[in-house]
Amino acid sequence: MRHLLSIGDLTKAEIEAILDRAESFAEVGRRDIKKVPTLRGRTVVTLFYESSTRTSSSFELAAKRLSADLVSVKAAGSSVDKGESLKDTVATLSAYDPAAIVLRHPYAGAAQLVAEWADAAVVNAGDGKHEHPSQALLDVYTLRRRLGSLEGKRIWIVGDVLHSRVARSNLIAFRQMGAELTVCGPPALIPRGLEQLGCAVEHSLERLGEAEVIYALRLQHERMSESFVPSLREYAAHFQIDGRRLGRRQLLMHPGPVNRGVELSGEVIDSPQSLIAEQVASGLVVRMAILYELLASRDSEPAPAAGNGRHPTPIGQPA
């Protein structure tokens, strides 16, 4: 694995290898000294063009637990504010010879571009509404711990799929692991043609009872002004997962941050069925495993040529 750009680049076996590695880091996390020397002397850059709590903090802590030197750049307050292009920013940071660049960007394909420009391994920590592969990995990890296997499990993804990179990556990852997917939300928030990605589409929670796992998505407030849904109240009435709708044996997940009282009621967030806190804890060990796979595992040693066979056409020269 040369980069982590899209979860679709990974085979089931590759996903499982990362999750197994994460298990071993979970064991490290139970020790008094939670640090391993694996990436000593190597530099990890996190470059975040969007606000983030979970993803940025867990990648930063993951790098530190692996003993890497960390450079953490947030777009706000950096030369990005002065109009520097992504390409120039990446060239600047590349002068430090980083082993990895972890990128969060508001637009699709940004991580792929950086992978073309930089020598470092690139981790897509969210690109626009496109993908968020490390989230998908930590969600599969969390579910695997609870269920053993996702094979044949019925998972419902509920909410604003249109604007969700988490939904896109998780659809791919859950399917790759053998789960059966249903996507549910108001028609305006389900992208046209989504069923061709291999999931069922529902516009009502009537049959939610068949789900073994319910994965709720965040509904952003600005969607109201854009007329995707008429009001939060109307949305909650039809699509909120609350104590009445959540079965006792169903598991509940959410990528955070939650809008309490909108997509989830307060009671279910704190219910025993909720895996939300576990997801956050999984984030750290899975991101340690991602950095390890990219920078320290044996098959990551021989650089470019050996990658995953998916080398995008370089921009700026004839393909």
Place this chain on the structure above:
Amino acid sequence: MSETRLQMRAGESANVILRDATVLDPVAGIDAPHDVVVRDGRIAELAAPGAASADGLEEIDAAGLHAFPAFFDPHVHLRVPGQEHKEDIETGSRSAAAGGYCGVLAMANTDPPVSTPADVEALLADARASASVRTGFLATVTAGMPGEGLTEMAALRDAGAAGFSDDGLPLRSARVLRRALQYQRLCGGTIALHEEDPELSGAGVMHEGPVSAALGLEGVPSISESTTIARDAAIAGYEGGRIHVQHLSAAESVEAVRAAKAAGVQITCEASPHHLCLTDEAVRSLDPRRHKMNPPLRSEADRQALIAGLLDGTIDCVATDHAPHAAEEKEVPFEQAAMGVTGLETAFAALHTHLVLPGTIELGLLVEKLSAGAEPFGVERPSLAVGSEANIALCDLAAAWTVGEDGYESRSSNSWCAGEQLTGRVQMTLVGGQIAYRLRSFSMGVAA
């Protein structure tokens, strides 16, 4: 094709024989090997191969090559004034000549837009100084292109405007289009329309469908284009005006134009090579340099509908919508990148490779559609009939080449088929008898 609304650099007319060229001009009914004799800017004679006397003429060995009427592109962006870092009249017209074109019409969405008679006069003067092919200029429909307030259309026509268009943006207001069509009765000038409903397009950057769903990119639905065409065709029919619909992309749009034509509306339309060759599947590359443009690449069903439109005559001509952009405007994530791709240098080769070689359309139809773009704007179409002005594209149908390998004549390199291997290449272009372009490797030696 020597209208004063089209200008080019004055130069010496070549007196040449294209010896033993396969001459194909479906409109003139010519399809046979000939010696093409060009004298004083005109096609003086089509003689049997080897029969023309070389007396005082330069000979070009054209055996194995095809001579077509040179092409005419009614939709290019030359970026003058204001965006000369992308293209200018010299580089853009050279790019056209390299693609086998003898004439182009430049769009008016420059910076500032072409909205006054002085703008048009200055551009025509520039073309007289620097253009390799006959170059005409459309003026905007609305003054400064805000979509409101007509330009002085009659004065613009007097200054030499080849037509009118707010291309780049749609005419949002049905009332404004209606007034412009009423005014057209006074001054003439076809109104070319970029058809799109901004309310439906929103912030879309690609075709709305399964691929946009997978990529998380906002989609532009096909109905954004087709509903606006239907509206504008109805207005044109009501006013008896003449409109030309630009860059058709969707099946519904072809149907809308077909219905309007059947109803007797004076409507013509064009399709672009990239819409005829690619689909939204290409956007999975997330490469905006090659695959981001407006209207967007659509589905395979849409592409097939465009081809059907070419075949049944609903689509009148091929137009490249040649839209050069600087590298830094394209080396950014897809959603942030500028819309548009270049196409003049590759139009013939790409369509020959993608549509003619597999047998989808015939060579004659391609040649006809590539030179038909003059007529919607009242310009005489290039012809190879004896006595016509010598506008000739000499092509090697077997030549395989890789797009961009030798760079581009255009100042920009955002070709939609960059890196692709194409079969068929323009070797030489004659415009009004002048040699406007010759491929470097193409010998001008005396025929053996």
